[in-house]
Amino acid sequence: MELAYIPSPSRGVLYLGPVPLRGYAFCIIIGVFVAVWLGNKRWLARGGRAGTIADIAVWAVPFGLVGGRLYHVITDYELYFSEGRDWVDAFKIWEGGLGIWGAIALGAVGAWIGCRRRGIPLPAYADAVAPGIALAQAIGRWGNWFNQELYGKPTDLPWALEITSSTDGRVPGTYHPTFLYESLWCIGVALLVIWADRRFKLGHGRAFALYVAAYCAGRFWIEYMRVDDAHHIFGLRLNNWTALFVFLLAVIYLVLSARKRPGREEVVEPGVSDGEGDGQGDADEASASADLEKGAEKDVEKKDEKDGDSESTKSSAKSDTKDDETSDSAVGKKTESAEKS
Template sequence: MELAYIPSPSTGVVHLGPIPLRGYAFCIIIGVFVAVWYGNKRWVARGGRSGTVADIAIWAVPFGLVGGRLYHVVTDPELYFEKGEDWVNAFKVWEGGLGIWGAVALGAVGAWIGCRRRGIPLTAWVDALAPAVAIAQAIGRWGNWFNQELYGKETHLPWALHITHPSGGGTPGYYHPTFLYESIWCLIVAALVVWADRRWQLGHGRAFALYVALYCVGRGGTEYLRVDTANHILGLRLNLWTVMIMFTLAVLYIVLSARLRPGRETIVEPAAAAGAGAAGDADSADAEPGSVSEPGSEQKQDAEEAAPKPPAEHAAGDARDTEAQAAKKL
């Protein structure tokens, strides 16, 4: 008897006339917009200009999409290049298949280009974007739900995912909703990175490295549950090996960076800092005394003249009086 389960959408595509609207693409787009919005708030809080994140995202997002697709195609070439498969499908991103590691790697290249053009340190920018990227992943994972793909092992838990049209020729049934597990974990990762950044003032790329390390922990669990076709090395899924390597590199970076470059960047966007400095100079110039005296300045001067003189001044006055009297006697 079916008591409870998570239903799957009957279709991942809604046609608006001749135009197909795909749930997978919508999740990716919404995730990108949320990441840019939240990343901009964090960047401004770090001392940067509003809009800089969006300008650099113009470089990072396309590079990330290409990198994510390349990683997926390279690690699963049999899906597109074996006999009977159509290699053109390798370009159909909307059908699913974006590798996060390729997206992060090539997206970082695009971000580096954008940061270099504006004279901004890449490490400061990725630190500001780290929790925003995790939130974007949490939203993007729901695209797998629309495509009924990347689910886990069979289960009869109350939150089992009911797969009716499995991708890749699977069997309909009830499976672990690994997309939901990873989505929730990404939100937890974002919260932990924000907390750690406030607690220790992470800088020089350490906030981003912490995001990578934490994400790897959760991804390792979901990767273990997944039953979709994947290449194996020494009995382990290729993505699981990638997770272990990335986790190790991220932790090493945090430790070495903290020793070699402690603290965080004081200036993240030179143009913004220069603008703030010019505004401060203008305020100082306005505050300098001018031709118009401050209210009450004359009264203040009269009060100073009428105030009792210090002992030294009294002594000098007495000496002058004594000399005057001696001169009269002479």
């Protein structure tokens, strides 16, 4: 049987006894773990130390959540501060409403603080976590599916999204699943950054800039498809203008950075010895020390053998000399005896 549409969940929260598990928050949490996991693998590959990505994420993630919520509340203030609305709802982040622009901007401030505390260059950290952030967005967008939000124009395509909720003026029906389009686009962005980073050895923030530019390119046309309420400027949604502006900034940074600082950082984390980043440094160092000790022992043994051979040779030479002297003495006595006769 052919699927006529993508069904939406009847509710966005499940209860384990008295504990609510909200689908939106659950997707955000999974996305954060994926971003930290992939970022850690990339950081190790670049010569960093295990655990650094997670330590800095302790600063970046809370700042990012606050920034994302602030951007949403400011740009959609009428949802919380207009007549008949409760401003307390602005703090209910689990009900949805995170602006990626604010999340990245304020999250970068948190990452900068964490990087300064460890003496790490922020661009190097950003390059390591860039594809992980894209995957986190891809996972987080499924939180919008749980909340039945971020959909596009009406459609009867086989992959249309069914909306059953009438909250906030929603009209039940089937629509373009823009949340799904953005999720798939973010996966493509993550793969693009990983490929380009390996192919061109991107450094000094260029991998992160590529992620930003690629995401903005997709966000522009996906945002254009959405039908939820938004502020418009010259016929375009506010987020369209934001995507265009940020895209231009990312491209400019890519070009200027490539000219000024080509290649990749040789050292991303001060104080990390060769091989320590991938967990092999201590083992290699111990192995090298053992080899040196073995070599020293062999040299001592060879020296002792050489000295022994030398003493043996000297003793043999002395013995030969004494034998020769004895032999000469015997010959001399025989000669004297023959002459007397």
